Amino acid sequence: MTQDSPPIRRRPRPAPGGLRDMWDIACGVQTIWWREVKRSLTDRGQLIGGVSRPLLWVLILGVGLNPFFRGEVMGDVRFIVPYTYLQYIFPGVIVLNILYTSIQSAVSLIWDREFGFLREVLVSPLPRNFILLGKVLGGATTAVVHGLLVLAVARFANIQMGLADVGMAMALMFLLAFGMTSLGIVIANHVKGFEGFGVFSNALVLPLYFTSSSVFPLDPALTRAQTLVTYPRWLVALVEANPVTYAVDTMRGILIGFNQFPMALGWQITGAMAAGLFVFAMIEFRRL
Amino acid sequence: MARALPTPLRAMLPLALSFAVVLGVNFLPSDTALEDINAAGRITVCAPRDMGLLATRDAARPGFEIELIEEVARRSGWRVAVTRNVAMGREFNPGNWRISRATCRILVGGMRDNAWSKSLLELGEPYLSSSWVWVAPPGAAWPPQETVFSPGVFALDRAPLGTYLRENGIKVAPVKTPDELVEALHAGQLANAITDSTTATFLAQNHDLTVSPLPEGPAPTDLSFGVWKGDTSLRLHIDYVIDQMRNDDFIEGLRDKYGM
Numbered sequence: 161m162t163q164d165s166p167p168i169r170r171r172p173r174p175a176p177g178g179l180r181d182m183w184d185i186a187c188g189v190q191t192i193w194w195r196e197v198k199r200s201l202t203d204r205g206q207l208i209g210g211v212s213r214p215l216l217w218v219l220i221l222g223v224g225l226n227p228f229f230r231g232e233v234m235g236d237v238r239f240i241v242p243y244t245y246l247q248y249i250f251p252g253v254i255v256l257n258i259l260y261t262s263i264q265s266a267v268s269l270i271w272d273r274e275f276g277f278l279r280e281v282l283v284s285p286l287p288r289n290f291i292l293l294g295k296v297l298g299g300a301t302t303a304v305v306h307g308l309l310v311l312a313v314a315r316f317a318n319i320q321m322g323l324a325d326v327g328m329a330m331a332l333m334f335l336l337a338f339g340m341t342s343l344g345i346v347i348a349n350h351v352k353g354f355e356g357f358g359v360f361s362n363a364l365v366l367p368l369y370f371t372s373s374s375v376f377p378l379d380p381a382l383t384r385a386q387t388l389v390t391y392p393r394w395l396v397a398l399v400e401a402n403p404v405t406y407a408v409d410t411m412r413g414i415l416i417g418f419n420q421f422p423m424a425l426g427w428q429i430t431g432a433m434a435a436g437l438f439v440f441a442m443i444e445f446r447r448l
Numbered sequence: 449m450a451r452a453l454p455t456p457l458r459a460m461l462p463l464a465l466s467f468a469v470v471l472g473v474n475f476l477p478s479d480t481a482l483e484d485i486n487a488a489g490r491i492t493v494c495a496p497r498d499m500g501l502l503a504t505r506d507a508a509r510p511g512f513e514i515e516l517i518e519e520v521a522r523r524s525g526w527r528v529a530v531t532r533n534v535a536m537g538r539e540f541n542p543g544n545w546r547i548s549r550a551t552c553r554i555l556v557g558g559m560r561d562n563a564w565s566k567s568l569l570e571l572g573e574p575y576l577s578s579s580w581v582w583v584a585p586p587g588a589a590w591p592p593q594e595t596v597f598s599p600g601v602f603a604l605d606r607a608p609l610g611t612y613l614r615e616n617g618i619k620v621a622p623v624k625t626p627d628e629l630v631e632a633l634h635a636g637q638l639a640n641a642i643t644d645s646t647t648a649t650f651l652a653q654n655h656d657l658t659v660s661p662l663p664e665g666p667a668p669t670d671l672s673f674g675v676w677k678g679d680t681s682l683r684l685h686i687d688y689v690i691d692q693m694r695n696d697d698f699i700e701g702l703r704d705k706y707g708m
Contacts, residue, residue: 202459211466215473223478227678242566244677246478305463312467315474318680 188286189294196298200265201305209264210257210306214313217253222246222317243416246317251411252374254310254329255336255404259368261306262337263361265299266344270354273448282448292345292445296438299341300334307333319415328414332430336407339434342441349444371395372404378420403433481679485553491526493517494545494552496536500600500626500650501706503557512706513556516575517673519698520689549676554686558646560604561670570677572687574670575699576646576708580609581665583648583657584640585633590663592640594619598629600644608666609642630655646708653707 200206222245229245272278281291311329314321321329344361351357378391378399399405410426413419419426477483485491495503495514503511510518514530521528535545536557547555558578561571582590595613597620599606613620621638623629629641630651643651645668648659675683693699 198459201463204462207462207466211469214470219473219476226479226680227676229677242563244570244680246680309466309470312470313473316476316478318478318684 185286185290188284189290189297192281192286192291192294193298193301196265196268196295197301199268200261200298200302206261206264206302206306210261210309213257213260214253214310217256218246218250218310218313218317222249222253225249243418244318247319247416248377248412248418249375250310250314250317250319251415252369252372252408254307254333254411255372255374255408256365256369257306257310258303258333258337259340259365259404260361261303262299262340263344263347263365265302265341266295266348267354267357268299269295269345269348270351270357278448288445288448289442292438292442295345296338296341296441299344300337303337303341304330304333307337314415321415325414329411332407332411332414332427335427335430335434336404339430339437342434342437345441346437346444349448368402368404371398371402372408373399373420374408403429406430407433477681479678479681481553481675481682482685483681485526485682486524489526491517491521491524491528491554492552493528493530493554493556494533494536494547495530495555496538496557497532497534499536499557500647501708502646509706512576512702512708513558513673515702515705516690516693516699517554517556519693519702520686523689523692524685553675553679553682555674559672559674561672562605565674568677569674570680570683571672571674572683573690574672575690575694576671577668578604578644578646578671579661579666579668580604580612580642581645581648581659581661582640582642583629583633583651583659585656586658588639588658590640590660591616591618592638593617594621594638596620596629596632596638596641597622598624598626598641598643598647600626600647604644604669605666612662612665613642626651630657633657649708 226245229248269278272281282288284291307330311326343364347360347364348357351360378396406421406426406429409419409421410423410430413423413426493514495511497503498505499511501511502513504514518528531547531552533545533547533551536555555569559565559569559571561574565571582595584590595618620642621632623632626643626647629643632638633641634655642662645659645661648657651657652659673686675686690699
């Protein structure tokens, strides 16, 4: 007599149509998001990086260059810079912390792939796009917390903000972090080991940061022709082509009331970048 | 034996510590300006030689801003040394005043809160504001066909005034000084004159003139003291002392004294 094994009942993957399925999906996304947040926010290495960047860039570089940042050349006012260097660089340091943290959050994908956790998650009933969404939301949340680490130094940089300003800054931080975490996922998908990822992320983050008008202003009081006389044409082209420029500029508009490009353009470009990079990450994630 | 923290709290301890470290940075001074002045016990001030009610050569009534900064120094335990600069007030570009940190740490005398001033200086919270007004003997009507114009002592921005006058079809007969403005009005050549509100108040105290705002005229400009860029700790300290002076009505009393 043979004993038949009980039949395996496969539960179909939930699809975002029915209310019950949507609830299951939301629970799945929340679980992945919370795992990412817990892992990142208790990672001492990432936290040390998150604290050291505002300390080095705001405290050392900002204070060091503050007295030299004037609109004056040989006693003649040539540039209109109605803020201090500390105030100028501050929004850029927030963006720097977000760039690093969001892209580094994606390193968890390499960990999960190495230790087999990713395989277990991928065979779960949760659709892949929502697994990705949970990971990206987790990375973006961590990056916003790291952005807040810089915002906590606002009093030192003599930046006065209302609650509405903080809310708008956080919304922009989240949009940027969402796009950059998606980009990190794309990179992590193509990189085999942790070492390669570190080099790749540095090679991407620093050029994006330095060409985003974070450390020097393209003076809005100058016409385009004057700007091209003041700066080399290739540098102006790089700054204007870099989408992070518009995020930094909008952040500066929110925090110190000074922006070089229209603020609406900054929101549109950052939003489009977040959506575009997430779609790109979705395509890449399906190949796993 | 001390009880260990619950695991979730222990896990969040590094994050809490990180925020504590960055928040601690806020208690550091961002520069040494205030420390230097406290150590020397002396503050150097640059002011124009003569600027209406704000800075005068009269020792008994040295001017609103001179008395204000003297009181700030008294409350801070500093001595004051005022350097009179001829170019201030005559030349509107601060870059051409030929002064540096070595000459003075604070600049007073109608520092306008605008991007031009902020390119060189950090400006404190405004304590006065000035705008274009019209002055005339009692009974004169507005708008006239032609008016006397004196730039006054503040060198307010003339571009918006020019636009306003063109829009209202008013011609201008310029004079160089407030005294010439009074002479022109008394001679009866023209019935009205335009100048800045502080000069107008000063003139109305000594002559039979009334002061009125320009109907739907250009917005007023705030005035404040200036410190060199990077001297943020000094600016914040002076702002704090001036705020105290505002609360104990010292500034109100000073305004009354100068009829502002």
